[in-house]
Amino acid sequence: MHRILAEHTVSMTELRKNPAQYFTDEPIAVLSNNKPAGYMLSASLFEAMIDLLEKQQANQQFTAKFRPTAEQLKAIALHGQALIEQATDEDLSEFSE
Template structure:
């Protein structure tokens, strides 16, 4: 016997969904079952928009990390300029320095 994960607290059969689909669009996902197996999920517009925003934010972060690929020479230059900036810094400038 094969088991299938249902990633929602509520479920509905495809035939029940066909009768009145609008009642199932809400703020929680609802599993749509076909022959007692998950065939898909129904979600409301607000939840879908939030999911798309989260996916977009994640993709933007991934794209940014992917673009920042300095070479060894560039990293050495960043280190050298940072060391020089620290060496030339005045004590009052260093008071603003905080660790992450």
């Protein structure tokens, strides 16, 4: 049994069809072979999570090493969407269901 830390899930097959729709203000678990492979979330939610981690761990001197802006995250997401749309089944063979 695998731990899924989201109320909603999407398969890799469905994700490939329109990845941008899964960048929401709630995490969405991405499943590969019915196992969580990762999570999709909006830039604002990701930023809020990093801010919360930094506040909670201020005494431990935690600093996020990956701090892109919302614009950079959008560009990364669009680039990822383009790569997924252009990928062949062979390219994505390790993510088959």
